[in-house]
Amino acid sequence: MMDHPTFERENQERVQAVESSFHQAGKPLSKPGRILIGEGTVFKQGRKKIQQKILFLFTDILVYGSIVVPGRWYKKQKIIPLEDIELEDLEDSDIFKHQWLIRTPSKSFFVSAPSYEEKKAWIEHINECRSSLMQGTSRKPSKKFAVSWIPDPAACKCMRCLSTKFSGVNRRHHCRNCGFLVCNSCSKQRAVIDHIHPTKKLRICSFCYKNINEEKFRDRGDSAGKSSSEEEEFCPSGEENEKVEEGEIGLYSPSNWLDTKNGTWERLSIYDYPKSIPSQ
Structure with missing residues (x-):
């Protein structure tokens, strides 16, 4: 088992590497007690097409972004507090495999993994971290969530x-x-x-x-409600004006997960799911 100082140093190096990969456009991610639990690529259902995204799970937040150079450079960083997340597992269909729904108050979206094992790992890790975060704290889970948008190709008329x-x-x-x-x-x-x-x-x-x-x-007891077409329109995801990104979906790399027993970083293929989070 790795000693505590070594674990803290290696975890800090991993967190800083994630922070640096978003360059100056990303927000700071280093925070006392924050541990990087896992990372990997998933496929997100956008308005117009499916896009490959990088996903990072920490003990208190979920971070994702667009891939520019795999393993080195990401953009369009999004940060979601775990207390704001609700997951829904979805059955496979003829078109979509290994998919689940991520709900948040401002935005909800579908993501899929390349395999059932990857999907299971993500769902279990996120739920485990969220449960640990909510225990013994004053944090309140979200009760209202944004609806998921129907993709553009799903309808040819209003x-x-x-x-x-x-x-x-x-x-x-x-x-x-x-x-x-x-x-x-x-x-x-x-x-x-x-x-x-x-x-x-x-x-x-x-x-x-x-x-x-x-x-x-x-x-x-008041039905007053003015319509305003001149108000600034708000789109939390930026997707209303999002253009289809050029290029094909890149190469998939298996997710990496923290072995909470030994404090080491392992591939999903050789590591079972963690059942506890290191004490902070």
Whole structure:
């Protein structure tokens, strides 16, 4: 078993390596007591296509980003506190294999692993770290989560009016409340969705706008709710204006995990899942 000073030094080196891989565009990741538990590549369902992402699991956060140079350079860093995460395991279909859903208050998205073993490892490690984090702390888990967006190729016409066909002129839009693909005419309304952003008015479809106002009327006895098409639109993921990235999905490399018993760094193929987190 590795002695504690050696473990702390090697863990700090691994955390700093992850931090450096995002270069100046990334946020600092080094923090007392933060341990890097695992890393690997997954496939994220984007609006337009499936994209390969790098994923890092720490004892308190999940970090992911786009791959520029495998193992050396990543961009578009996203950091999610583990208390804000809820996972849903999904059954395989003819099209999607080894997939699960990551829910957060501001964004929810589908990811898949190259194998069942990789998927199982990610789900078990994330749940284990989240459970350990929540024990004996004042942290409160999130109760509201953003809906997952329906991918662009899933609908060729508006899912509300069922008449407007999408084209270069009639663009697809996502309702931030239900995730449906809708046309501009069916999504002119805006509303604040607290768990996504506390002040920004977001694009929602006419159906959801009606439901939200009815709920306000029941809860407050006031049906007032102004539509504003001039408010700045907020997209936490940046995906509403995201362009399809060039290039094919890169080579897959097996995930690495911390052996919490010996304090060593191992490949998934030769290591069983950890059942405890090193004491901090």
